[in-house]
Amino acid sequence: MAATALDAVDRLALCLLEDKDGLAVLGLCGAQGSGKSTLAQGLQARMRARGVASAILSIDDLYLTKAEREGLAQDVHPLLRTRGVPGTHDVALGLRVLDALAAGRAACLPRFDKAVDDRLPEAAWPEAGAGLRLLILEGWCVGARAQETGELVAPVNALERDEDGDGRWRRFVNAALADEYQALFGRIDALALLAAPGFDVVQGWRTQQEAALRAAGGGSAVMSDGEVARFIQHYERLTRHILAEMPGRADLVVALDAARGVTAVRSR
Incomplete structure (x- = not known):
């Protein structure tokens, strides 16, 4: 991740802490494969160097x-599998x-293994200690808002057309986002967006992620390129x-090109 992106997010975090x-x-x-995890880890490393207690929680x-x-x-619907x-x-x-972290208490941070889905x-969850100052909540839909009902009518890809013809799945997803997820995202004090140049680059980025999992000896849930192509269709509507x-x-927007290079940094 380019230093300019890390520097920009670091400045936002420091202002927030002040x-x-x-x-x-x-x-x-940020969209799948945009570099959120790398950026979050870089920010946490800087905070640790300053003696600021920080932790990362991915959605x-x-x-x-x-x-x-x-x-x-x-x-509800087979696509929710x-x-x-x-x-x-x-x-x-x-x-x-x-709630625990905001009250100043220690808390174990959940962990999900994508290799086994x-x-x-x-027992395998790491602990964030009491008195945490900064939590980095990262994820592909962190801070997202629901669509208007009328926007759900037309399918955006073959998956929605062929496997959600009546729109039941996408209405369920949108309703969840409009409800309980806003309670979670309402806890965010500042929001940064890694903005892909468009959804078209996501398949390549996600394929690279799966290749890395495969090279690391990932489990049976590591996807083939064809499986990735289908998988990302689940995310297309909301990513767009x-x-x-x-x-x-957003408080900060880091615009990326197809190679994840930073093309612009905009802050409010």
């Missing part, structure tokens, strides 16, 4: 377990973690909506 006592929550949003680590998503697939969209996270778990047991809607209200 303005707020106790826990400060920095939201970091991906709040995914429902495989068994819970299987239940949703049977009771696939992790990722609003409605497939344990938002209440995230809020409990934030399931949450790790609690975020790229159109969020730049106008």
Whole structure:
């Protein structure tokens, strides 16, 4: 991740820490493969060097377990078997973690293993110590807002057309985003967006992520290139909506090119 992006997010975090006592929550949003995790880790390293207690929580680590998503697939819609969209996270778990940290208490941070497509047991969760000053909440839909009902009518890709013809899945996702997710995102004190040049680059970025998991000896849930192409269609609608809607209200926008180079940095 370019130093300009890290420098910009670092400045935002420092201003946030100056303005707020106790826990400060920095939201970091960006499409799959945009470099959110790398940027979050770089920011945490800088905070540690300053002696600022910080931690990272990815919204991906709040995914429902495989068994819970299987239940949703049977009771609501088969597409909810696939992790990722609003409605497939344990938002209440995230809020409990934030409540504990905001109260100054230590809290264990959930962890999800994408290689096996399931949450790790609690014994494997790292602990954020008492008195945490900065929590970096990062994820592909962090800070997102729901679409208007009329925007849900027309499918945006083959997945929606062929597997959600009546729109039931996308209405469920949108309703979840409009409800419980806003309670979670309402805890964010400042929001930064890594803005991809468009959704078309996401497949290449996501394919690179899966290749890295495969090279690291990932489990059976590591996807082939064809599986990635289908998988990202679950995210397309909301990713396009975020790229159109969020730049106008985010506290910081880092515009990226297809190679993840920084083309512009805009702050409010």
